């Protein structure tokens with residue numbers, strides 16, 4: 001990882017009917033990093049990701065990809081650079097795994113460059129990356145939750161973006177499959193921003209950004225950011241941060257604060 005920014009958001013915000021949902025957020029996503037985004041329910045994580053993906057225009061502020069404002073780019077140009085796997089990502093029941101992954105190539109297809117060998121290669125590589133090659137002819141509606149999530153990530157990977165945005169990709173998965181998805185994202189050769197609801201998962205990210213009521217309250221390496229004070233202030237829990245005896249990620253025990 002180097003420290004040059006791939007994506008810069010300068011003081012962005014989004015309001016609806018005068019109500020601020022995301023307020024004045026600055027963020028610089030570094031080449032190659034896995035940046036975790038955490039915050040209570042309703043703190044603005046999905047809204048922020050949709051702005052970073054170019055799907056929602058900020059009410060104010062500017063987002064630049066490699067120094068160029070994305071507001072000035074076409075939908076297709078943005079889709080070649082940035083992909084969002086959204087929280088409620090669904091797909092049609094009747095299509096196969098391979099069909100679903102092929103959809104990722106859409107922004108690269110034009111009248112002058114129809115489906116070709118490079119598209120085929122990108123799809124094969126994406127299926128291999130998520131270990132779904134053997135299931136490529138399976139129908140979507142026969143897949144488990146973890147398999148579906150892997151296909152969503154394969155579709156995003158086949159799109160060959162430089163920045164991958166994931167909105168709570170581990171929802172509804174058991175612990176083994178949650179960790180498998182996070183490990184997969186970390187091994188992909190792409191910069192990623194992941195909204196997460198499990199604090200333990202945030203410990204696995206290179207950096208973490210914390211949102212509370214639409215405002216950025218912290219950004220940095222997880223070990224520096226996820227302090228007891230922050231957990232009390234942002235999540236209203238008493239947290240004990242205990243070093244893992246095996247030297248791995250810290251473990252956190254939680255106690256809900258009753259009166260806040």
Ligand code: ADP
Nearest residue numbers: 016021039040041042043044045046047048195
């Ligand atoms: P998170 O992903 O952190 O749970 P969201 O970004 O989904 O948070 O939502 C943040 C807040 O903005 C929530 O209170 C939600 O109800 C509100 N919100 C999001 N989109 C809209 C909208 N289109 N209209 C009104 N309120 C919205």
Ligand code: MG
Nearest residue numbers: 045046087167
């Ligand atoms: Mg959300």
